[in-house]
Amino acid sequence: MKTEIINVTPAMAATWLSCNSSNRTLRRSTVEGLKAAFKRGEYVPTHQGIAFSTGGVLLDGQHRLTAISELRDGSFPMLVTRGLSDEAFKAMDIGVKRTAADALRSEDRRLVETARLIAAICVHNKSSVTPTMLIPIIENIKRHHDALLAFCPTAARTWSSAPVRLAAVMSMKNGVDVDYVRSVYRSLVMSHFDAMPPVAQSLYRSHVDGRIRASDTADMLSRCLIAFSPEKAKLTKVQIKDSTASYSQVRVVFGWTVQADDAPEKKKAARGGAAKGVMQSDFRTDFC
Secondary structure, eight states: OEEEEEEEOHHHHHHHHTTOOSOOOOOHHHHHHHHHHHHTTOOOOOSOOEEEETTSOEEEOHHHHHHHHTSSSOOEEEEEEEEEOGGGGGGTTOSOOOOHHHHTTOSOHHHHHHHHHHHHHHHSOGGGOOHHHHHHHHHHHHHHHHHHHHHOOOOOTTTTSHHHHHHHHHHHHTTOOHHHHHHHHHHHHTTOGGGSOHHHHHHHHHHHTTSSOTTOHHHHHHHHHHHTOGGGTTOSOOOOSOTTHHHHHHHHHHGGGSOOTTOOHHHHHHHHHHHTTTSGGGOTTTOO
């Protein structure tokens, strides 16, 4: 078995993919996410790379190679291992995937979860979200997010979910009284029905009755933005005509914190120092 660092180009990646005969089904969403990360300059070499069997069959790296092969140019240093036994394929990718919180070494997974939701909304594609992308978002929301959880650290399956926390943070960033937002959030999480304003009581009842679902992120975000608004505190019924409008609000408030795929090279370079060592550890299963 031999391992060496090789600068992989799109042409080289395309050639190596012809040796791909035993890998799992290609996931296009994963490929598009990796392409976006490569374009943003977030790639750094790690111990994870490309692997070939003794017979020259590609065992590991099809998603990375596919992403590189579809780029117009570039060169990406990767560890390339040759001479693995065919049995080695069975042992690949069976570990526990690292989350973005693991990659960023953050103890507050809920903060990272909220930042990841913001990024997914802003880029329209969850697969293109990387830990590096989350850094400026986390820096932007941390103060308000910490204030929210310091007031109510308790977790509840629905009411402390990422869409609810995002609505609370957005409200505070938009100038809504912090104490009001935190008190409504706490009353929902703790199920203190009598402490809720009428609009929050209506929201709570709708969930209990099964009329709204926590899994419907856009709808829950839209309703919570209303529930955290003091001007709408006396509403006893909330109707949402277009739940996706809440996503537009997220993009207005946080869009500037999300790195676009076609961002200038100087922005990539400026971000490189802070992000070094972060990017790839969240992609153990994404990078083949």
